[in-house]
Amino acid sequence: MKFQKPDLAFHPGISIISQSRDRGISLPWTQAALLHLLLVLGVLWIGLTVNTAMVNTLLIFVFLTGSGLWLCHRTKEILADPNLKILGTFWLVKVGMTLFLLYAGWIPYLDPATSPAWGYDPQRYFQNAMELIKNGWKPAVSQNYQGILYYYAGIFYLFGYNPVIPALINAYVTLLGTLFLIRCAYSFAPERTTKDWLLVGLLLIPEVLWYDVMTSRETLMAVLIIVATLSVGRYLVGVGKTRLTITLLLCGITLLAILAVRTSMAIPVVVNIAIMAYMLRSRRQMGPVFKVLLIVLGLGAILVGPFIQQVTGGYDIDYLEKLESVRSFEPSEGQEWSDRSIGLYLAPNNAWQALLYLPPRMVLYLATPLPNVTVSIAELLDGSWSAWQRLMTLPTSIMMLLGFHYVLAATVQAWRYRxxxxASLVLPVTFWCTFIAVAGGNIIIHERYRLMLTLILFTCMWWGYTRCSRREVKLCAMVWFGLLACGALFYMGYKFI
Structure with missing residues (x-):
């Protein structure tokens, strides 16, 4: 069964509303029942537990839940795939899981006066964002990429200071980015299949659910990278009726946000855009002009990055110094490494080692926190964020390792049919540029850094599963699992011999 491919112009959070021609939503009874249950329990729980800005929190909860459900409905209608009706159900489950994880694993350790484990970056962002407001928007502390404090401070200033509000807004922003990604993935596909609806699983990736709960920057960065790169890729390959001005505006705004929130990631985004501009054959009459504008925009963004950090009160950004730190690593005081740490062993000391160690470091980023699979039930019940984080990242790592051969198959197929x-090249190019930047640019291997590529990774996995032949998948599986077996043997030999 195949579906007719509709016109797919989309701008996150804007055009999906403007394209609506009907005013009502006909919900399946399961979604209607789940919506009522979620609203009743959510309003009751928030009303009993939130003391600061309770009315604003309730309004945000009801509005974001309802508008998110409507956006899911409109996505199903515009993509003309009736199987996507499950999008709304997944969104409601995501909202419910966000509230559950927030109270079970994040709020209990959020107060520095009572928390037995305090100092994690997202914990500090929650405190420092409010201090920024109290200090007249003058940073009281200086850190890398100060923009995230202004992001959360803006949320607190507008709506109130409690951990529920940023968690709900994070979940909603991730929904917008995910719907944009789904729309782009559907538009890049040359034809439809009956399995395409499986892409809705992006809404319930365990580690994405977890990091949405926190006042972190990783899921926000993932959305910014997705919008900046895929909007350009979609325009280049001539999908939909996206205009040049809108594409440049989307790319420019998201690039500026990336510069403020995590400046160094602007470099791989610009490189990604440059590669697409070079490799993809544009069907637009303004193709050559657009490519020149992209190059100018990208170079300008990189040059503006240090200025943005200086204005926001962050650390001085020196790209050459950061490049030097990536290829020559020295452990700093306070960093804890396990006995015979593989991550420390694969930390480069020169440029050649940086290149040589990159592939195994990429595998480690997929595997972390494996092979450590212990999760303390007592710590979970106590509300330990580290225990809940491990619980949510472990299944994600397992899914990544077991399904990565589909990513390889999608990449091979996209290159063959380039x-x-x-259009089939856009997703793999975006994924590999981001993956290389994350694995090569962050010497300390931590699962929260990979959040910037998680959604794209699973989308490439979806492409390989739904569109690659059994022969392509089988060959890639043999290579991938063979490499994993060799890596496991090396690990056991290094750790225990």
């Missing part, structure tokens, strides 16, 4: 179907 002339006949250039």
């Amino acid at each position: 002339l006949r179907s250039p």
